[in-house]
Amino acid sequence: MLVYAIWISGLAMELAILLRALASRMYLHFPIFYSYILCVFASSASLWPVYARSPELYHRLFWYSEFITLIMGYGVVLEITHHAFKDYPGADRFARYAGIGAFAAIFGWFGISAALHKIPMEVTALGRRVDGFDRDLRIVQAIFLGIVAVLAVHYGIELSKNVRGLAVGMGLFVAVTLVTMALSVVYGKSYKPVILGELVSTSYDLSLGVWLVALWSYAEVKNPPPSSGMKSDYRNMAERTREKLRAIRSHFPSVVDS
Amino acid sequence: MIGLILSLLIAAGLLVLLLLAARRKRAPSAEGSSQAVIDARGALDRLQSGLLPREFVSRLYDRRDLDFVMACTPAEVQRRFLAERKRLALQWIGSIRNEIVELRRFHTEQSRLHANIGVRSELALAFDFSSFLMACRILELALRLRGPYGVQGAVRWTIGAADRLCAISEKSLDVLAARVNVRRETNSVEVAS
Numbered sequence: 415m416l417v418y419a420i421w422i423s424g425l426a427m428e429l430a431i432l433l434r435a436l437a438s439r440m441y442l443h444f445p446i447f448y449s450y451i452l453c454v455f456a457s458s459a460s461l462w463p464v465y466a467r468s469p470e471l472y473h474r475l476f477w478y479s480e481f482i483t484l485i486m487g488y489g490v491v492l493e494i495t496h497h498a499f500k501d502y503p504g505a506d507r508f509a510r511y512a513g514i515g516a517f518a519a520i521f522g523w524f525g526i527s528a529a530l531h532k533i534p535m536e537v538t539a540l541g542r543r544v545d546g547f548d549r550d551l552r553i554v555q556a557i558f559l560g561i562v563a564v565l566a567v568h569y570g571i572e573l574s575k576n577v578r579g580l581a582v583g584m585g586l587f588v589a590v591t592l593v594t595m596a597l598s599v600v601y602g603k604s605y606k607p608v609i610l611g612e613l614v615s616t617s618y619d620l621s622l623g624v625w626l627v628a629l630w631s632y633a634e635v636k637n638p639p640p641s642s643g644m645k646s647d648y649r650n651m652a653e654r655t656r657e658k659l660r661a662i663r664s665h666f667p668s669v670v671d672s
Numbered sequence: 673m674i675g676l677i678l679s680l681l682i683a684a685g686l687l688v689l690l691l692l693a694a695r696r697k698r699a700p701s702a703e704g705s706s707q708a709v710i711d712a713r714g715a716l717d718r719l720q721s722g723l724l725p726r727e728f729v730s731r732l733y734d735r736r737d738l739d740f741v742m743a744c745t746p747a748e749v750q751r752r753f754l755a756e757r758k759r760l761a762l763q764w765i766g767s768i769r770n771e772i773v774e775l776r777r778f779h780t781e782q783s784r785l786h787a788n789i790g791v792r793s794e795l796a797l798a799f800d801f802s803s804f805l806m807a808c809r810i811l812e813l814a815l816r817l818r819g820p821y822g823v824q825g826a827v828r829w830t831i832g833a834a835d836r837l838c839a840i841s842e843k844s845l846d847v848l849a850a851r852v853n854v855r856r857e858t859n860s861v862e863v864a865s
Binding site: 502503504505507508511512549553556557559560562563564566567568569570571572573578581582585586588589590592593595596597599600639 | 673675676678679680682683684685686687689690691692693694696777780781783784785786787788789791794798
C-alpha cells in the first residue's frame with residue numbers, strides 16, 4: 415500500500431512540475447531537466463500496470479528505464495553546470511576540465527576492472543552486477559555535482575534559486591541512490607529490507623518537492639557579476655561624464671539670458 | 673566493503689558541499705574594475721611593506737630582547753614582556769592571514785571571469801593559498817602553546833611562503849592594472865567620439 419502511495423505522490427508531483435513548466439514557460443530555460451521529468455513520468459506511468467500484473471517483468475523493464483533516466487540525469491547535471499557558471503567563463507572552463515577528468519578517471523578505472531573481469535558489464539544481467547554498474551554511474555554523477563558545488567564555494571559564485579533547487583534535489587536523489595546501490599552490491603539480493611526500496615522512492619519524492627518549489631518561476635541571481643570589468647568601469651565613467659555635462663548645462667541659461 | 677564506505681563518504685560529502693554552495697550569498701563587489709585592483713594592491717602593499725619586511729619580523733622574534741629582559745628586569749616585567757610579545761606575534765600572524773585572504777578573494781573574483789583560465793595554475797594557486805592559510809593556523813597554535821620564541825623556524829617558512837604568494841599576486845595585479853588602463857583609454861575614446 416505504501417509503495418502505491420509513494421508512487422502516486424511521485425507521479426502527481428511530476429505532473430505538477432510539468433504543468434507548472436508549461437504555465438510559466440520554464441521549459442525554455444531548463445529544457446533538459448523537463449525532458450528528464452517527462453521521461454521519468456512516462457516510464458513510471460507506463461510501468462505501473464506492469465508492476466501490478468508481473469513484478470518480475472517490471473524489474474526487468476525497470477533497469478532499462480533506469481538506465482535511460484540515468485543518462486538523462488547526466489544532461490541535467492550539465493544543465494546545472496551551464497546555468498551556475500554562465501556568467502563566469504573561467505569557472506565554467508575549470509568545471510568542464512575537472513568534469514572530463516573525473517569522467518575519464520572513473521570510466522578508465524571501470525574499463526580496467528572490466529578487462530580484469532572484476533566488474534562484468536553485462537547490462538542485461540540483473541542483480542548485483544547491474545547495481546554495481548548503476549552505482550559507478552551514480553558516483554560519476556555525484557562527483558560532477560560535487561565539482562560544481564566546490565567551484566561555486568571556491569569562486570564565491572552565487573547560485574540562483576532555480577539552480578540551487580535543481581542541484582540540491584538532484585544531489586539528494588543521487589546520494590540516496592548511490593548508498594542504496596552500494597548496499598545492494600555488498601549484501602546482494604538477500605539484503606532487501608523494505609525500508610531501502612521505500613527510501614529511494616521517498617527521497618525522489620522529496621527531490622520532486624524541492625524542484626516543484628524551486629522551479630515555480632524563473633529567478634535570476636541577486637548580485638550578478640558585471641559581464642566584464644569594462645561594463646562597470648564604463649558605467650562609472652559615463653556617470654561622471656553625465657555629471658560634467660549637467661554642470662556645463664547649468665551654465666547655459668545664464669549665457670542665453672545674457 | 674571499501675566500495676560501500678567510499679559510496680557513503682561520497683554521498684555525505686556531496687550533500688554537505690551542495691548545502692554549502694546553496695547557502696552561499698555573495699555581496700556585490702567591484703570585480704574587474706579599477707577599485708578591485710586598488711583594494712588588492714593595498715593588501716599587497718600592507719603585506720610587503722608593513723608585515724613581511726625581514727627587519728620587522730626578525731626584530732619581533734629576536735631572542736636578544738628576551739635575553740636582555742630576562743637578565744635585567746624583575747619577574748613581573750619578564751612576564752608582561754612575554755605576554756606582550758605573544759600578543760604582538762598573534763596579531764602579526766592574524767594580519768598576514770587577513771591580507772592573504774583578501775588577495776585570494778581578489779584572485780578568485782578575477783580568474784572566474786577569464787575564459788582562458790589555466791586549470792593547472794588555478795589548482796596550484798588554490799593549493800598554495802590553502803596550505804599557506806593552514807600553516808598560518810598551525811603557527812598561531814604553536815605561538816599560543818610555545819610562545820613567540822619557540823617557533824622561529826615556522827616563522828621563517830611562513831615568510832618565505834607569503835613572499836612567494838605576494839610575487840604571484842603582484843604579477844597578476846600588474847597584468848590586470850594594465851588591462852584596466854587599456855579599458856579606460858578605450859572608454860575615453862568611445863565617449864570622446
